[in-house]
Amino acid sequence: MPGTKMSTKHFIFHLGIVLHHVFVLYYFAAKLGKGKVPVDLEWTHGLEKYWSRFLTIWNFEIQTFHFALCVAQDVLELESNNYLQQVKHYVRKVNNYTFRTFVFPLSLIVTLVFWTIYSIDRELILPKALDAFLPLWLNHALHTNITVAAFTEMLITFHWYPASRRTTVYGIAAITVAYGVCFFSTYYYDGRWLYPIYGVLDWTQRICFSAVIFIAWILMSLFGEYLNSQIWGHEIQKMKAKDLSKQKKHR
Secondary structure, three states, X not given: OOOOOOOHHHHHHHHHHHHHHHHHHHHHHHHHHOOOXXXXXXXXXXXXXXXXXXXXXXXXXXXXXXXXXXXXXXXXXXOOOHHHHHHHHHHHHHHHHHHHHHHHHHHHHHHHHHHHHHHXXXXXXXXXXXXXXXXXXXXXXXXXXXXXXXXHHHHHOOOOOOOOOHHHHHHHHHHHHHHHHHHHHHXXXXXXXXXXXXXXXXXXXXXXXXXXXXXXXXXXXXXXXXXXXXXXXXXXXXXXXXXXXXXXXXX
16 A cells, blocks of 8 residues: 555564575675685585585575565555555565465475484485584574574465466476476586485485475475465455455456
């Protein structure tokens, strides 16, 4: 609504997440630039060259983009200019899409897969030799804080999930294919797996593991939709009534 007062709690939360993410990415990149990557493990030789190809980093950058747009949307709440209100409308649509398709489900996937494998055998996902390079706080920032941020955003912000899930599935499929090309081409050209667990699996297991991640991503998206309906049921009913009213006017 034009002239709506900006929610201070939303702005502080969104800005805080953006600052947190930017600092973590800067710290991570700065450490790589200082040549502090251990070289005693075979798979870490390409870490400095391929750090941006880890799914964790992809997710982290997507979250940073999403919450930066959230900050912009919060600021636009103060504007009554018609053009800026149209801009806010499109920003909100992008935010809704990125949240339901990438931010919420992918963050849960990264957290669950990482900590599950870590608890079974950490050498398959984050060898102990990397502790000097990835301190505990940085590990949690990349693999735990992301889900805390996603759940908090779910609790404080209403996101519209459209009746058709087609665009969500298309988005998940597109990113899955893009990351698959990135991930497997790294092995093809460099001869090393980004994640050690792939080194102990045969090709059938690797394909099945990747397929499970894709299916789990879709399931997490559906879980997000369900959770959103439970938290924001009243808002959803208002949106449906508004859409129904528009349809009646155009008859």
